[in-house]
Amino acid sequence: MAKIASSFLDISYLDSLSCQQSPIHRLDPRAKVIATAFFIVSVVSFGKYEITGLIPFFLYPIVLIALGDLPLVYLLKKILLAAPFAVFIGMFNPLIDRAILMNLGPVGISGGWISFASIMLRFVLTVSAVLALIASTGFASICMSLEKMGAPNSFAVQLLFLYRYIFVLTDEASRMVRARALRAFEGKGMGFKVFTSMIGQLLLRALDRAQRIHLAMRCRGFDGEIRVFRQLTFGRHDGAFILGWFMLFVLMRLVDIPQWMGNSVTEFIR
Amino acid sequence: MHMADALISPAVGVTMWAATAGLTLYSAKKLKENPDDSQTPLMGVLGAFIFAAQMINFTIPATGSSGHLGGGMILAVLLGPYAAFITLASVLTVQALFFADGGLLALGCNIFNLGFFPCFIAYPFIYKQIAGDRPTRHRILAGAIAASILGLQMGAFGVVLETLFSGISELPFVTFLLLMQPIHLAIGIVEGLVTAAVVTFIWKARPEILNMAGAARPIGRLDIKNVLAGLLVVAAVTGGILSWFASDHPDGLEWSMFHTSGKEKLEPAEKGLHSLFARLQEKTAFLPDYGFMKVEPDKPSKHEASAAPEKKEPWPAVSAGTSVSGLVGGTMAMGLAGFIGFALKKRHKQR
Numbered sequence: 124m125a126k127i128a129s130s131f132l133d134i135s136y137l138d139s140l141s142c143q144q145s146p147i148h149r150l151d152p153r154a155k156v157i158a159t160a161f162f163i164v165s166v167v168s169f170g171k172y173e174i175t176g177l178i179p180f181f182l183y184p185i186v187l188i189a190l191g192d193l194p195l196v197y198l199l200k201k202i203l204l205a206a207p208f209a210v211f212i213g214m215f216n217p218l219i220d221r222a223i224l225m226n227l228g229p230v231g232i233s234g235g236w237i238s239f240a241s242i243m244l245r246f247v248l249t250v251s252a253v254l255a256l257i258a259s260t261g262f263a264s265i266c267m268s269l270e271k272m273g274a275p276n277s278f279a280v281q282l283l284f285l286y287r288y289i290f291v292l293t294d295e296a297s298r299m300v301r302a303r304a305l306r307a308f309e310g311k312g313m314g315f316k317v318f319t320s321m322i323g324q325l326l327l328r329a330l331d332r333a334q335r336i337h338l339a340m341r342c343r344g345f346d347g348e349i350r351v352f353r354q355l356t357f358g359r360h361d362g363a364f365i366l367g368w369f370m371l372f373v374l375m376r377l378v379d380i381p382q383w384m385g386n387s388v389t390e391f392i393r
Numbered sequence: 394m395h396m397a398d399a400l401i402s403p404a405v406g407v408t409m410w411a412a413t414a415g416l417t418l419y420s421a422k423k424l425k426e427n428p429d430d431s432q433t434p435l436m437g438v439l440g441a442f443i444f445a446a447q448m449i450n451f452t453i454p455a456t457g458s459s460g461h462l463g464g465g466m467i468l469a470v471l472l473g474p475y476a477a478f479i480t481l482a483s484v485l486t487v488q489a490l491f492f493a494d495g496g497l498l499a500l501g502c503n504i505f506n507l508g509f510f511p512c513f514i515a516y517p518f519i520y521k522q523i524a525g526d527r528p529t530r531h532r533i534l535a536g537a538i539a540a541s542i543l544g545l546q547m548g549a550f551g552v553v554l555e556t557l558f559s560g561i562s563e564l565p566f567v568t569f570l571l572l573m574q575p576i577h578l579a580i581g582i583v584e585g586l587v588t589a590a591v592v593t594f595i596w597k598a599r600p601e602i603l604n605m606a607g608a609a610r611p612i613g614r615l616d617i618k619n620v621l622a623g624l625l626v627v628a629a630v631t632g633g634i635l636s637w638f639a640s641d642h643p644d645g646l647e648w649s650m651f652h653t654s655g656k657e658k659l660e661p662a663e664k665g666l667h668s669l670f671a672r673l674q675e676k677t678a679f680l681p682d683y684g685f686m687k688v689e690p691d692k693p694s695k696h697e698a699s700a701a702p703e704k705k706e707p708w709p710a711v712s713a714g715t716s717v718s719g720l721v722g723g724t725m726a727m728g729l730a731g732f733i734g735f736a737l738k739k740r741h742k743q744r
Contacts, residue, residue, distance in 0.1 A: 134491050145741065163498045168403045171561050175723045178730070185734035190741055205493035209397045212556070216563040227717070235563060242561060246399035250493045257490045265490070275421030277433075281483045284437020289444050289487070296445035310452060315590070318451035322462060322587070323594030325449070326442060330602060333438040337431040345430065385722025 133201065134289065137254075140193060141261030147191035152260045152268035154361035158183075158368045159256045165372040166248050172224065172237050175381040177244045182375075183368065184248065187255035198258070202250050213242040262286050264355075271355060276348070291332075296325060394552050394577070395488065395503050398496025402559040409555065410501030416509060417482055420475040432476055439468060440480045444487075453583065463580070465511035466541050466588045470520065471595075471602065474512040481508040502555050506548040515544030528603070533592050538585030545581040549573040 141148065147155075162183050169176055188195055220235035257265065263283065270279035299321055307313050337345075398406075424432065443464040450461040464484065468477035482504045488494040495503040523536035553569050556562050564572075596603050 137491060160497065163398055163496065164403050164406070167398055167401060167406065167498060175719045175726075178723045178726045181727060182730040182733060185730050186737060189734035189738040192738070192741065201493060205397075208395065209399045212397075212400055212562050212564065215568075219563040219565070227720075238561070238563065242399045245561075246397060249398035249496050249498070253490060253497050254493060262487075262490065275418055277421045277424055278417055278479055278482065280433060281436055281440065281479050282486060284434065285440035285480075285483045285487060288438050288441035292438070292441040292445035293448060296448045300449055313452045314454070315451050315586070318449060319587070319590040319594060321449055322446050322591050323598065325445060326591060326595060327598060329438050329442040329445075330435070330599070333435040334431070336434040336438065340434065341430075381722030381726035382719050383722065384725050385718035385720065388721055388725070389718040 136197075137258050138261055140258040141264070143192055145191050145259070147187055147259045149360075150364055151355055151357045151361040152264040153272060153355065153357060154364045155256055155260050156265065156268050156272070158365050159252050161365075161369055161372055162252050163249050165376045166245055168376065169241070169245075171241060172234060174237060174241055174244060175385075176375070176379045177241065177248065179375045179380050180248050180372075182371075184251040184255050187252070187259055191255065191259040193255060193258050198251060198254050201254055202247055205250055206246065209242060209246040213239045213246075216242070267355060288332075292325070292329060295328065299325065394506065394549060394573075395485075395495030396499040396506075396552055396555060398498045400556055400559060400561050401496075401499050401502065402561065403498070405555050405559045406498035406501060408501075409505050410498070413482070413501040413504045413509075416478060416505070416513075420478045423475040424479065432472075436472060436476050436480045439471060440484050443468065443480075443484050462587050462591070463541075463545075463584045465507055465544060466515065466520070466537060466584065467591055469512045469516035470537075470588070470592055474516055477516070478508050478512040481512065502551070506551040506555075510547040510551070511540070511544035514547060515540040519543055528596065530593055533596065534589040537589035537592060538582065541585035541588055542578060542581035545577045545584065546574060549577040 162180070166177065166180050187193070188198065216239045217233060217235035220238065221233045223231035224234040224237055225232040260268075263286070266279045266282045266286075269282075270276060303312060303317065303321065443462070446462040446464070448461075452458075465477075465481055468480050471477070472480060485495065485503050485507060486500065489497060489500050489503070520536040520540035523539060524532045528536075550570075550573075553566070553573050556564070556569065557566055562569075592603070
């Protein structure tokens with residue numbers, strides 16, 4: 124689980140990215156959440172053999188990354204890390220769907236490869252949009268925007284609590300893992316028994332911690348309801364952001380712009 | 394088994410979102426009825442515990458692979474179904490946002506597959522029944538294993554169904570099923586063993602914690618009116634969206650056979666929102682002749698006619714001209730998008 128361990132470093136890095144100042148960061152989180160949701164729905168609503176129509180949609184993550192001053196290479200690495208599932212399921216398409224749908228000169232390309240390419244395009248688009256969203260907004264703001272948009276208070280509070288204690292508990296767990304690894308020779312001690320008592324100890328400590336937190340909260344006047352302090356102002360910029368992207372997505376969804384551009388160019392050359 | 398956005402259709406994604414939102418609202422309401430305010434920090438810390446516990450793994454003997462805690466069952470046992478569902482939903486949300494484990498649209502599917510089945514089916518109907526009010530070591534073990542296996546099997550089946558209804562993957566129903574269920578049987582056994590071990594550990598060290606979780610939230614005290622109302626909403630949404638499927642696939646079995654026979658290949662996606670958008674697209678597109686999968690040999694469109702000399706094979710769909718112009722256009726669009734990004738960044742830097 125080296126991936127998970129390094130992923131937690133990523134969380135704090137992603138969150139630090141959200142503290143920057145940029146036109147994208149200044150937008151109301153609700154505007155970004157809504158635009159991203161609409162983006163994802165438009166992208167996945169294409170037919171399964173669509174390739175060219177998807178390409179203009181790269182504009183959205185690219186604009187977020189460029190204007191939000193986000194590190195492109197880092198985000199690309201994260202996308203690659205998340206890729207195995209989509210690749211695994213998508214790989215079956217070329218194996219199963221072998222009807223030739225497209226000829227590029229002498230090379231025939233089967234429907235399976237086309238739909239596989241389409242899946243990968245969708246994957247990169249949707250994942251990059253979500254990563255750009257979180258990196259330009261920050262987790263706390265997203266939770267607040269969810270609560271403002273009607274998610275139950277207890278769910279928003281749960282997300283905030285969870286986020287707060289992920290760092291504390293994963294630090295603890297990684298210390299335990301390191302301690303065990305240093306004492307485990309030739310794989311001894313990596314078995315089920317030690318694992319069980321480690322998890323059990325971690326859980327007991329987590330429970331104790333929850334109790335202490337609860338008492339501390341009670342001391343500070345907690346009455347069962349958490350009031351999330353939020354200063355979200357939905358301005359004209361935010362409305363324009365949503366509306367602009369909305370119209371652009373509808374246009375890109377209905378009109379295959381690359382095909383049109385390609386046709387005009389090839390016509391022109393001919 | 395986190396589903397990705399790339400593999401689902403909007404109809405499936407939105408339906409599952411609606412179902413999950415309903416379940417979350419319902420669970421939140423149930424929690425509010427319970428005046429136990431120590432629950433709030435407990436849920437938060439246990440959610441974080443799931444992440445932390447996944448960093449600790451063990452080697453599975455004789456396989457060379459390693460296992461770790463999944464989390465659904467243990468949360469249900471420690472917190473009861475409602476709090477466990479909300480906690481799991483929050484865990485999956487964080488995974489989707491930060492690790493890109495499952496997409497935003499697929500989040501509804503993922504919370505449903507990994508949260509609903511263990512919390513609302515496997516825990517009350519299997520674990521509680523087997524472990525009972527006075528658990529013993531063996532009862533905990535049997536209950537945890539049975540509940541984990543069944544919960545994961547149902548979740549895996551959910552993944553298969555959702556993927557098939559989305560129609561993006563070509564995997565035939567039976568193949569996909571044979572792929573998913575055995576893998577998750579193995580995972581379920583490991584998950585059950587881990588859950589049983591942790592629950593037994595807690596049961597020995599701090600028995601009052603388990604009693605608390607069991608006693609504070611009796612199951613069966615369901616408010617039927619609310620459940621019905623929720624179900625009605627879900628049914629209406631589902632019906633509204635699934636009615637698009639219904640016309641194409643009158644019967645699930647028939648549909649899976651159709652899929653397995655591999656005949657659907659040359660058709661454009663004809664279900665759900667796809668078809669709605671596709672129809673809209675046909676009406677509005679500048680270039681109705683585009684598309685390598687449209688089989689219309691009878692009426693060659695304008696563009697194909699212009700590219701006719703190159704077309705030798707009887708294969709109807711595509712002239713090389715259309716493919717090439719698609720490639721050219723795609724590259725241009727990609728370049729343009731990249732250029733816009735580059736320009737924006739430049740301008741931003743200068744300021």
